[in-house]
Amino acid sequence: MILACSLSHSPVQGRKNDLHFQETKQRKITRREEKTEGAAMPVPIELTKEYGYVVLVLVAYAFLNFWMSFQVGKARRKYKVFYPTMYAVGSENKDAKLFNCVQRGHQNSLEVMPLFFAMLLLGGLQHPAAAAGLGALYTVARFFYFTGYATGAPRNRMKIGVPLSILAGVGLIVCAASFGINLVVRETL
Numbered sequence: 154m155i156l157a158c159s160l161s162h163s164p165v166q167g168r169k170n171d172l173h174f175q176e177t178k179q180r181k182i183t184r185r186e187e188k189t190e191g192a193a194m195p196v197p198i199e200l201t202k203e204y205g206y207v208v209l210v211l212v213a214y215a216f217l218n219f220w221m222s223f224q225v226g227k228a229r230r231k232y233k234v235f236y237p238t239m240y241a242v243g244s245e246n247k248d249a250k251l252f253n254c255v256q257r258g259h260q261n262s263l264e265v266m267p268l269f270f271a272m273l274l275l276g277g278l279q280h281p282a283a284a285a286g287l288g289a290l291y292t293v294a295r296f297f298y299f300t301g302y303a304t305g306a307p308r309n310r311m312k313i314g315v316p317l318s319i320l321a322g323v324g325l326i327v328c329a330a331s332f333g334i335n336l337v338v339r340e341t342l
């Protein structure tokens with residue numbers, strides 16, 4: 154798979170794009186010829202300007218994760234739950250549930266984070282604008298998931314955080330699936 158960047162915003166760029174188009178056209182002809190001989194040709198993927206928004210959403214989520222980490226640290230000091238204790242115990246700490254709700258708000262987000270990153274970056278290769286929008290929505294949803302959970306009442310995560318996370322997350326999975334299917338179909342044709 155070849156990643157090639159192409160930005161066209163000026164007349165000079167126009168001529169370069171014509172050349173790029175000719176190169177791409179030639180590559181497609183070559184690929185079709187080589188496919189007749191059974192060789193699998195790489196599929197060129199252009200990283201457009203919109204993919205930059207996908208990357209910026211990833212950066213935004215990184216800051217959200219750092220912020221959640223800081224909130225857990227503050228809860229450790231507030232409720233006197235010290236390292237390496239992961240979850241407080243009710244019989245030992247009267248504020249155990251309050252701390253554990255903050256901890257779970259972050260931990261649950263971490264459980265899904267690798268899947269989110271993968272779906273965002275892969276789905277964004279095929280649908281950069283949609284993936285960036287859904288990724289931004291998922292990031293906002295995770296903020297409400299955490300703040301709802303951190304109230305100390307687990308049900309509060311369900312008001313906005315869970316449904317919005319699932320809505321945005323499923324959308325990102327569809328974007329990634331579309332990218333995979335497109336790669337397979339293009340190679341097969």
Ligand SMILES: CCCCC/C=C/C=C1/C(=O)C=C[C@@H]1C/C=C\CCCC(=O)O
Pocket residue numbers: 261265268269270272298314315318319320321322323325326
């Ligand atoms: C991009 C990947 C996201 C996948 C879909 C999003 C799920 C978001 C979730 C959330 O905000 C909290 C949990 C869920 C995880 C999914 C399963 C819920 C299981 C329901 C249960 O029985 O508890």
Ligand SMILES: N[C@@H](CCC(=O)N[C@@H](CS)C(=O)NCC(=O)O)C(=O)O
Pocket residue numbers: 257258261264310315
């Ligand atoms: N590790 C999760 C797996 C399932 C899950 O993510 N459930 C969602 C509900 S849709 C959740 O918010 N669980 C609460 C939590 O992880 O603390 C759990 O133990 O509940």
